[in-house]
Amino acid sequence: MDTDVADSLSTQFLDRFGDLPDGVWAAPGRVNLVGEHTDYNGGYALPLALPHRTYAAVRRRDDGLLRVASLQAPHGWEGPVTTVRQGSPDGWAAYVAGVASVLAERAGAAEVGMDVLVDGHVPLGAGLSSSAALSCSAGLALRDLVPQLDGLSEAELVGVCVRAENEVAGAATGGMDQTVSLRAVDEHLLLLDARDRSVVPVAWTLPDHELLVVDTRVHHALGDGQYERRRRTCEEAAAALGVGSLRELDPEVLDRDWERPAGPARVLHGIPDALPRVRHVLTENERVLDLVAALREQDVARVGSLMTASHASLRDDYEVSCPELDLTVEAALGAGAPGARMTGGGFGGSAVVLVARTEVEQVAESVAQAFAREGLDAPAFLHAVPGPPAHRVR
Ligand code: GLA
Numbered sequence: 321m322d323t324d325v326a327d328s329l330s331t332q333f334l335d336r337f338g339d340l341p342d343g344v345w346a347a348p349g350r351v352n353l354v355g356e357h358t359d360y361n362g363g364y365a366l367p368l369a370l371p372h373r374t375y376a377a378v379r380r381r382d383d384g385l386l387r388v389a390s391l392q393a394p395h396g397w398e399g400p401v402t403t404v405r406q407g408s409p410d411g412w413a414a415y416v417a418g419v420a421s422v423l424a425e426r427a428g429a430a431e432v433g434m435d436v437l438v439d440g441h442v443p444l445g446a447g448l449s450s451s452a453a454l455s456c457s458a459g460l461a462l463r464d465l466v467p468q469l470d471g472l473s474e475a476e477l478v479g480v481c482v483r484a485e486n487e488v489a490g491a492a493t494g495g496m497d498q499t500v501s502l503r504a505v506d507e508h509l510l511l512l513d514a515r516d517r518s519v520v521p522v523a524w525t526l527p528d529h530e531l532l533v534v535d536t537r538v539h540h541a542l543g544d545g546q547y548e549r550r551r552r553t554c555e556e557a558a559a560a561l562g563v564g565s566l567r568e569l570d571p572e573v574l575d576r577d578w579e580r581p582a583g584p585a586r587v588l589h590g591i592p593d594a595l596p597r598v599r600h601v602l603t604e605n606e607r608v609l610d611l612v613a614a615l616r617e618q619d620v621a622r623v624g625s626l627m628t629a630s631h632a633s634l635r636d637d638y639e640v641s642c643p644e645l646d647l648t649v650e651a652a653l654g655a656g657a658p659g660a661r662m663t664g665g666g667f668g669g670s671a672v673v674l675v676a677r678t679e680v681e682q683v684a685e686s687v688a689q690a691f692a693r694e695g696l697d698a699p700a701f702l703h704a705v706p707g708p709p710a711h712r713v714r
Pocket of ligand 1: 355356357358359360493494495496497664666
């Protein structure tokens with residue numbers, strides 16, 4: 321599959337740019353099993369790399385020019401690396417140009433020019449990190465092609481891709497997506513600790529169960545700006561509590577001395593919504609570790625109930641769900657799935673459902689029927705089988 325896509329993309333690259341590419345790189349999208357809105361709080365997450373990848377055919381140039389095109393977009397972008405800045409280019413091209421621009425600091429602008437043709441196989445707008453797949457495929461290509469970048473580790477490249485997204489694309493995201501895209505371990509989930517950026521592969525121990533992703537195919541404009549607002553509230557809360565990030569808080573404060581005079585609840589009172597937001601982050605971090613333990617014990621019911629508890633916390637405390645995601649979770653649970661939750665940033669996008677292999681079709685059918693009953697467009701389904709990290713295909 322990888323090589324078929326790479327062959328066809330190389331041919332199209334030749335048609336477009338008049339030469340064959342130096343190579344083709346692929347980087348996966350992701351789905352997160354649990355640990356949402358924790359990465360920018362120094363916390364834990366448990367994503368896996370999807371078998372769905374974004375492919376980038378790349379030919380290096382020696383004049384510092386970027387020419388970027390995509391099979392999925394009518395218009396590309398062209399310009400010197402030195403002109404890249406926040407908002408220029410905008411849209412999808414920012415993720416490619418942004419990476420080159422950040423890497424130019426290390427290698428020199430003349431070294432990181434390239435022609436790029438992208439073929440995205442990660443569903444767009446589904447909350448499955450097609451944008452991280454894009455920046456990671458381009459970043460890995462430059463790392464492999466530019467001698468001055470030799471030795472740059474995958475972990476360092478994660479930082480480069482996050483900066484590109486934060487500083488050029490203008491999205492204040494936290495790093496989970498780029499981490500799993502570049503550092504996934506095939507057939508495993510990845511326990512990510514955003515405090516020290518360490519990763520631990522976690523085996524999927526439930527052979528009779530699989531993860532079904534439901535793409536609701538909705539994106540609520542209401543969500544725009546909400547991600548940044550959540551992040552700001554968490555940062556203000558951490559500052560008010562005198563810690564560098566919410567991760568530094570002992571989760572036991574929630575039951576022990578949360579309400580005591582000068583306790584966290586009192587301190588946070590003046591920051592709108594800070595209380596439930598902090599509660600989500602602290603409980604979510606615990607759910608990640610509990611879920612990893614439940615996987616080790618092959619405790620299907622516990623894995624499922626932790627996923628569903630995560631959804632409730634995102635819906636009620638963090639307020640990033642939406643009716644279509646709630647409907648998906650309810651319908652999946654109603655059809656017998658042991659657990660279900662929204663995944664990714666929220667306000668649309670996808671949910672992830674834990675489901676017995678023998679019941680996948682029945683659960684998918686129940687979710688589809690629930691959407692039809694509400695007059696919603698049919699959702700899309702995909703199987704989340706943990707795949708390998710970003711790599712050179714040819
Ligand atoms: C988006 C961001 C990630 C992470 C999730 C929420 O996917 O890109 O960094 O914050 O939202 O967990």
